[in-house]
Amino acid sequence: MAAMKVYSVDLAQETIAALRSQVEGAVVTPQDPDYDTARSAWNLSVTQYPAVVVTAQNAEDVVAAVRFARAHGLEIAVQSTGHGVTLPADSCMLIVTSRMNGVVIDAEAQIAHVQGGAQWHHVLGPAQEAGLAPLLGSSPDVGVVGYTLGGGMGWLARKYGMATDSVVYFDVVTADGELIRASANEHSDLFWALRGGGGSFGVITSLGFRLYAETTIYGGNLFYPIEMASAVITRFRDWIQSAPEALTSAVTIMNFPPLPVVPEPLRGKSAILVRGCYAGPVEEGEALIQQWIDWQAPFINTFHAMPVTEIAAISNDPRDPMPAFASGGWMTGISDETVETLLRYAVPTDHSYPLVMTEIRHAGGAIARPGADSAAFSHRDAPLVLSLVGASPTPEVKAALSAYVIEMKQALGSAMHSGVYMNFLEGHESRQRTRDAYSSDTYRRLIAVKAKYDPENVFCHGFDIPASAN
Structure with missing residues (x-):
């Protein structure tokens, strides 16, 4: 049972009550009966015991969760489905984005606008209704964001490339609790890093990516x-x-x-x-x-x-x-x-x-x-x-x-x-092998972007990209 776990963080009930007043979604602590459900990942071999779980309803909830974590000295882990957990979310703030699954298809522009917790099946159906296809992976039940941040090599990859190459923007809550857009024209260094560099730079609340005429x-x-x-x-x-x-x-x-x-x-x-x-x-x-x-x-x-x-x-x-x-x-x-x-x-x-x-x-x-x-x-x-x-x-x-x-x-x-x-x-x-995923120049550049957007390494539960080369 969760109660047998020793937590390094003990948050007062009035503190949690203040967070609940700011969040439209759910706030769950180890004392709540639904804690075991809230902390679970799709991969059942993952066992994690966060100090608090925020199941966000919208981007504003993510902002509130990040600011709360910063105010109380908590590291931050992010999870949509929990297929690919890198580092268990122990004694930290776990932000679950699964409720944020809205999708808007711009058929004329061939762009999908997708919230950060959507799974590929949320995108696939509406896109196909418009005669278009996303660059999803082998399973429609995998989260769009985690798959895309790591690259995204699906069954259409040799024709259209990696999913991450089709992204046109990310909306990101950074370590200082600010919601910004990263694209080729705005925060382009962060946009570069997120396309393949994983989720160690912030929380993705939405993204847009190109679709292709395949039915x-x-x-x-x-x-x-x-x-x-x-x-x-x-x-x-x-x-x-x-x-x-x-x-x-x-x-x-x-x-x-x-x-x-x-x-x-x-x-x-x-x-x-x-x-x-x-x-x-x-x-x-x-x-x-x-x-x-x-x-x-x-x-x-x-x-x-x-x-x-x-x-x-x-x-x-x-x-x-x-x-x-x-x-x-x-x-x-x-x-x-x-x-x-x-x-x-x-x-x-x-x-x-x-x-x-x-x-x-x-x-x-x-x-x-x-x-x-x-x-x-x-x-x-x-x-x-x-x-x-x-x-x-x-x-x-x-x-x-x-x-x-x-x-x-x-x-x-x-x-x-x-x-x-x-x-x-x-x-x-x-x-252990994050560094091996990149060329030496790319890894140095990722460290520089990390130092700029998350200098205290708050988002340390994803790929191992430090904020300093030392």
Whole structure:
């Protein structure tokens, strides 16, 4: 129970009452019966005990929460869904933005104006009604802001780029409790930093980003027996060399749990998948996938023309909260030795499967086109990105997964790029490797922006960007 936790901050009831009088949303403390619900994250492996939780209703609530935190010496953590918690919100102010989910679509300008707590499904439906698509990720249930601040590589990325590259403005509450707009013309240094630099600079209350004229895609998965994994990965390596930018694809090793929710042909088994999304004429997408079918017929083929509203069916990520572990990194290529190493760790011969998913996604295309100085997001030259996901029901399992992944990456050697993609990391690794997510010049520039907008490092629960190089 929460009452067993020792808190380093004890706020008087009259102090909390004063905050409640300024906030339209909810203010929750450890003494309140709904505290455990208020402090929870989507990732159930995260345990956090904030001194106070403010579930904001609007930007004014965020301003009041930040000013209260500053007045009482509290650090500030921000959460929309809690999919990607970097540092647990212990003994601090936790601002939850999930109620701030309003969306306005400007169809003529092809811009979405979105509040800071919206999830992608809040945007996707209204955008599609206007014949437009946002650059969402693999799951519509992920928060727009956190995904976008870290980069945002979804199934339309090779055609249109990272989600962060389509942002036209952020409305931000800074560490001094002021609401400002960051864009190419206003606070442009902060605008640069937020596009890929994460949420360590302030609280995003709203943002605007470009939409694209896509309503129908050709996407799905080809399932091959795990015994064919080496041949499939090798063929994927060669296939993507001539892939058009309209195709974003991945090769994925899945270890399916023996649960009733898993279809019988996959239950308790492993498979190698080729998955992707073609954002162009359906017949062109069909021709690309037919190359695989002609090579070897899969035992399951889910590729079909679908509305963009069904794009989540490609990855089929879990929708319900669960204890999850995630890691990854940019890759330089896939040699024959790399294939052998991947299989050794992704499909152990003793039939224990630490990792549920090992995925290599094809990057490049529009991801690589922006100049190195256009935004804080770095390592655009990497051709591939590795995503590793496991279930972590206990701290012991999570620690074992972390050690296993470290060993796996070391074994992959030169196939791993020196840089990381922050959206595929979580927890301790995310904090430890923040510097590796950026070029040295970009990281120095991020520190300078941090020093300007948050010199006391109030927003210290996101990416590890200090306010000083010392």
